Amino acid sequence: MDSPAPGAEKPCIFLLFGDDTHAMESFVHGMIARMGDPGMAELNTTHLDGKIASDEDLRTAVSSLPFLGDRRLVILNHPLARTQGAEGKKRFLALLDEVPPFTALVLLVEDQPFRGDWDTLRAGHWLRKWVAEAGPRALERVCGLPTPGDMPGWIQKEVRKQGGTISPEAARALAAAVETNTELATQEITKLLTYVDGKRAVEAEDVDLLCAPMGQGNIFDLVDAAAEGRTANALRELHTLLEFQDPLLVFGMLTRQYRLLIQAREILDAGGGAGEIAREMNQRDFVANKLVRQARRFSMNDLKAVYHRLLQLDEDSKSGQNDLMTGLDIFVAGA
Structure with a gap:
């Protein structure tokens, strides 16, 4: 073994x-x-x-x-x-x-x-x-998730593991589309390698054609609405996402967003701001500014409680106690 x-x-x-x-x-x-x-x-x-x-x-x-x-x-x-x-x-x-x-x-x-x-x-x-x-x-x-800056290298390694090749530009484009979701990245790599059929390297044009971005903006809007108690708006954002994405991917997006907020809250609690968040979390400035605005709506204890609810939702869906679609509705309604 x-x-x-x-x-x-x-x-x-x-x-x-x-x-x-x-x-x-x-x-x-x-x-x-x-x-x-x-x-x-x-x-x-x-x-x-x-x-x-x-x-x-x-x-x-x-x-x-x-x-x-x-x-x-x-x-x-x-x-x-x-x-x-x-x-x-x-x-x-x-x-x-x-x-x-x-x-x-x-x-x-x-x-x-x-x-x-x-x-x-x-x-x-x-x-x-x-x-x-x-x-x-x-x-x-x-088993830690790669940082956004490390994700293109992770993608290139996974492509080689699956027996293919990918251009650096395509690796960066795919990293931008999947962010740090390694499970989604693996699925997208398999799809891309099937498309090129081993005849050539995966290029950025292939990523643009086959791989839809995860939709960072909608996740920000969803979490904003939930944090402000606008449950109807939050559920509307959730259902919009579910029209275009598999529930498992939406769950991954939510989990990642709250994980980012925990990291941002930690930096804020230590006296940092958007600049430190952009640098330490390897995020673009506009994303760092959004994280600051959103993280200030929560205490660290609130964020950790929400994150543990997400872990419980994952366990319930895997054990069959609740289907993921229903669980996401319940989570967002009570966030």
Whole structure:
């Protein structure tokens, strides 16, 4: 499943965290692909949610022998939900110490940047310390979204990964269209490479023809209306976006916008202004000015509460508790 140096100890615990959920999903999909036959891989893969699974569920999953294979893969979302209180943390660490070499336990933690670090798994967090001290038994992977300035390079790398080529101008044009949405960028790259059919590099004209921009202005208008209590206007903006975009992409746009506002609010709270936001967040001046105006409508606690509501909406839609379209309506009505 993994590819350490010959004779080296394979990691048993993988800690993946950050705000690039697409990167985390890709990492996990790569692990599953390396398990060989898809049918056997499915038999040897267990998905658990730390908010629902019991300690016994987790202990059984990690200790069960693989079926006709070398390793079992256990994927645990929301692992920190199993660590409430001193006793919960103690039990969880004991379980990590007992993970056998035939099991790969993947811990997935969605997080967001905050004050130059991460909101939950900060540099001194006990779980990150445990991973660092575990040596070759554990591996940490930070999955952070690229900055707008890094996005063209990320796109060029992904194009090469998919077996194609793209001009620098086209990479910049696609970055402008998708912003830092790596999942959307991956989809658009696949579409562009299919269009050119491997006969030539993707050019800026192809991006203009096939890739619609995400619609930054409408997102600003939507958040403005929601912040001011103009619910009818906010819902109208939402439904306009949904006429042209898939609900999943609109959700990504909303999530990104509130993440930008958290970063902008942090800079404002530290005494900065539009200039610092433009420079530190690598945004154009007109976007920085809009972020200042909008971030001042919220406190940091308000923004973090809204962001956590978005994370809950994502969880509910993935678990089938609520469809995303309805969830977006409810979110905007209560924002």
